[in-house]
Amino acid sequence: MQLQLDNIRKSFGNKEVLKGIDFTFEQGKIYGLLGRNGAGKTSLFNCLSGETGMDSGAAFLREQEVSRPLEEGDIGYVFSLPILPEFLTGYEFVKFYMDINQDKIDPGRTLEDYFSIIKFEEEDRHRLIKGYSHGMKNKIQMLCFIISRPPLILLDEPLTSFDVVVALEIKKLLREMKQDHIIIFSTHILQLAADLCDELVILNNGYLQEIPPETLRSPEFEEQVIELLRDGEHA
Numbered sequence: 001m002q003l004q005l006d007n008i009r010k011s012f013g014n015k016e017v018l019k020g021i022d023f024t025f026e027q028g029k030i031y032g033l034l035g036r037n038g039a040g041k042t043s044l045f046n047c048l049s050g051e052t053g054m055d056s057g058a059a060f061l062r063e064q065e066v067s068r069p070l071e072e073g074d075i076g077y078v079f080s081l082p083i084l085p086e087f088l089t090g091y092e093f094v095k096f097y098m099d100i101n102q103d104k105i106d107p108g109r110t111l112e113d114y115f116s117i118i119k120f121e122e123e124d125r126h127r128l129i130k131g132y133s134h135g136m137k138n139k140i141q142m143l144c145f146i147i148s149r150p151p152l153i154l155l156d157e158p159l160t161s162f163d164v165v166v167a168l169e170i171k172k173l174l175r176e177m178k179q180d181h182i183i184i185f186s187t188h189i190l191q192l193a194a195d196l197c198d199e200l201v202i203l204n205n206g207y208l209q210e211i212p213p214e215t216l217r218s219p220e221f222e223e224q225v226i227e228l229l230r231d232g233e234h235a
């Protein structure tokens with residue numbers, strides 16, 4: 001499976017944020033999406049998920065030589081600011097989410113199993129989401145894609161809100177899941193990107209550019225990425 005982005009453009013007023021994004025992402029890999037503040041990472045995710053309309057261009061999922069337009073149901077999106085029904089408890093929400101995704105659930109897993117996967121304390125499961133910390137809300141959002149297993153998973157800087165133990169668990173989980181998905185992960189933490197991701201892409205000056213794999217494993221990795229980001233500033 002591949003995700004093909006074809007000349008995606010997006011402007012806000014006079015500001016052209018995405019100037020023609022062309023890229024092919026492959027199943028089985030975790031992609032790190034890097035870019036300066038305001039580069040357009042969230043805008044790209046929003047365009048893909050349908051949160052925001054793109055001005056032109058398109059996104060396709062390609063499977064066994066057949067391409068079809070990417071649809072909302074193909075995407076699991078973890079926002080940097082989690083959006084959840086605050087009036088429900090975590091338990092109520094996850095139960096509801098499992099009910100509406102019954103056809104997609106791994107049949108061997110129960111609601112308790114899912115909460116254990118994200119290390120969610122028993123006592124917290126029955127509290128209102130309204131009172132959850134940022135990291136706890138992010139965990140619940142992550143659980144949604146663990147349950148429904150969509151082909152494309154977009155993560156907008158999620159691991160920064162997790163404590164080290166949970167971050168490690170989630171990294172492990174993403175690595176385990178990657179075979180069946182396309183995972184794109186935006187972050188400002190270069191070490192995390194180098195550690196977790198199979199490939200890195202930089203959003204620079206409205207375009208998406210691949211970082212050569214040899215850079216990812218080189219000792220000068222950080223310097224080279226910062227250099228690329230600086231170059232983009234003047235492009």
Ligand SMILES: Nc1ncnc2c1ncn2[C@@H]1O[C@H](COP(=O)(O)OP(=O)(O)OP(=O)(O)O)[C@@H](O)[C@H]1O
Nearest residue numbers: 012013015017035036037038039040041042043044
């Ligand atoms: N709804 C909107 N209306 C107007 N401008 C917007 C809107 N959404 C994003 N922008 C602008 O588009 C540009 C890209 O923003 P975006 O949030 O996509 O960047 P980002 O790479 O995710 O940044 P950061 O790393 O700081 O989170 C910014 O200049 C931002 O102000």
